[in-house]
Amino acid sequence: MRDLEQMQDASSNSYGSSSQMDMGGTAQEMSVYFVVFFFLLALSIILSNALHNKQWLPEAAILILVGALGSCIIYLFQPNVLDDASDPEQDAQNAVDGLLYFAPNFFFTVLLPPIIFNSGYHVNGRLWVRYFDAILLYSLLGTAASICAIAGILYAIVQAGLVNFQPTTWELLAFASLITSTDPVSTLAVFREKKVDCHVFYLVFGESVLNDGVCIVLFDAFSHMVRAGGHEGDGNVFLELLVEFVIKFAGSYLLGFASGMISALILKYTNLRRHRMLELSFYLLVMYWPFFVAEAVGLSSIVTILFTGISARHYASKNLSAESDEHSKLVFKVISHVCEAIIFLQVGLSLFGLQFLNRGNFPWRFTAWTFLACLIGRGCSIFPMTALINLRLYLRRRLDCRAICGYANPEACDDEEGGIESYYAAMADAVAKTADQWVDWKTAAILWWSGLRGAIAYACAKTFPDTNGNREEFVEVTMAIVLISVFVFGCSSDLALRALKIPTGVDEQEFREATCKTTKYPFLRKLDQEYLCPFFIRDYRSSADKEHAVDDLEKHPEDKEKLIHEVLHSQLQHLYHESDIDMIVEDIAKNPAYRLRLRAAARTDSVEMLYDDGRTRFHGREGCSDCGLNDDDHHLHVQSHADYRAPHNNHGNTGEEGGDTRCSFVVA
Secondary structure, eight states: OOOHHHHHHHHSSTTHHHHSOTTTSOHHHHHHHHHHHHHHHHHHHHHHHHTTTOTTSOHHHHHHHHHHHHHHHHHHHOGGGHHHHTOTTSOOOSHHHHHTOOOHHHIIIIIHHHHHHHHHHTSOHHHHHHTHHHHHHIIIIIHHHHHHHHHHHHHHHHHTTOSSSOOOHHHHHHHHHHHHOOOOHHHHHHHHHHTOOHHHHHHHHHHHHHHHHHHHHHHHHHHHHHHTTOOTTOHHHHHHHHHHHHHHHHHHHHHHHHHHHHHHHHHHHHOGGGSHHHHHHHHHHTTTHHHHHHHHHTOOHHHHHHHHHHHHHHTGGGGSOHHHHHHHHHHHHHHHHHHHHHHHHHHHHGGGGSTHHHHTOOOHHHHHHHHHHHHHHHHHHHHHHHHHHHHHHHHHHHHHHHHHHSOSSGGGGTTSTTHHHHHHHHHHHHHHHHGGGOOOHHHHHHHHHTOOOOHHHHHHHHTOOOTTSOHHHHHHHHHHHHHHIIIIIITTHHHHHHHHTOOOSOOHHHHHHHHOSSOSSHHHHHHIIIIIHHHHSTTOOOHHHHHHHHHHHHHOGGGHHHHHHHHHHHHHTTTSOHHHHHHHHHHHHHOHHHHHHHHHHTSHHHHHHHTGGGSOOOSOSSSOTTTOOOGGGHHHHHHHHHHOOOOOSSSSOOSSTTOOOOOOOOOO
């Protein structure tokens, strides 16, 4: 990720450029800007809801269309706006200019962090780890192969005189880096809707997120060479870039995990659970502060905030109260979705702010060659890496087979009685354990198809160094590639799934239970379960502790209800003062409605639920919107409210007679 100073040099004033009006426009002009922008945003959301079941028109495409329509109307009524709208060296003077300008600084520092954080926060940790080596190979070696292929093809085209401008080699490398960045928002939305095979989903998702971080790091490095005039043919430069990249990536990975762990420690020892608003407010800050720390120390912000999300979900979320944990998941999703909507709407609005409308010519030939190079480059990043992944998996199966039966191939056991049978039995066992990790050609094809270009590529193009006066051409070509990707590949994602017969309707929980029966990296799991989790998580119970507890309760049924009361007492500490807890527990125990619920929860399966994630959840998933009871138990919910009205706030009373009648203690 670029540091903030380079971003300011490339695209003028920081947040002032985001609306292009902060310093140059009046309050009235700013109001006009926001009224128009939010009207278009609301219109896009309404259309997305109306066309929700239309798989051929994803939400990203709808947002771009609405933005492009608004941009077209502005251009038709005020065509002179183009004199300033796409010139990042000038401050726009009115709301119209701001609408047609895509601000890369605002994109990178305000809109992008919540999107990347939410992606990491909602990832399934065990599946992510299971496929991480393949994801890493695609996103590191695959991305490098794609950049080299695209830059090489475009260099040959330029040298052959097939385009009408002459970019330098470093400019082509910088452009190849930004255009390799993938943003398959449309495809992933279809995948989620269809519940695509988890192996396919996590490969596409993981490769795209890490690919963005890699591409931006390399784009920064090549852009620096463009500004410095370059050192054509100097091999030491590439070695320096490689070392810098490895340091940045590894440092960002460590900083991301450390940020989540630090947040976990703060939540563990400050006990913010007594004040839910403060607890959730603090937790929302985790979306941003690691991002800016990474910027300050020169690391990759995207990689940092991605692994911050993963780490925060694994450690910090366990120290939240049950309500804040549920609310934070929803808040993160909402903020991420709104940011994505704003980004694609801005992309559409900036369409008629491009300078080719003033110049009267568009680099069609360079765009066509770039599109072809992107297809070839994407193939170079997917198919050779797929062969390497499968080769590694094949060799691993041979080694596992040797460890089981002593033979690595059938020829070695021909002379021994029963040897061939034991070999094939061992190989069948090795194949069964890793069958879900094999990447077949259909999966590789959908990975290739999912390599859409999006807002990250366009934002990088807007900050492209204009040392040789080629920025506008690169911006226009990038916009064309983004539009082709979204409307051709994004809109046909459902068709591609059906054509390639990719499995759909897969339940992620069942898939994980079926495939993750064994731990891929047992030493890391042991380190996490025995040392890290107990240190960072309050009242942590390991899986072994949960199993022992359930076994003990099976042997001593009379202790089940006692255990539930103890856990209930512990949970109430986060809602009430100590002086109120004994009275509340006693009232709940006496109340027939709650008594029945406690008895129901005393079954073994409910006890297992009590130990899930090391704490108790008191709100049901379905049924009554207030307490989660289903229809059969709803009368108990009503009765409990009539018999017992508990205050529901952080201080034990509301200041009003009767308090809040919300149900907060039902074990569901």
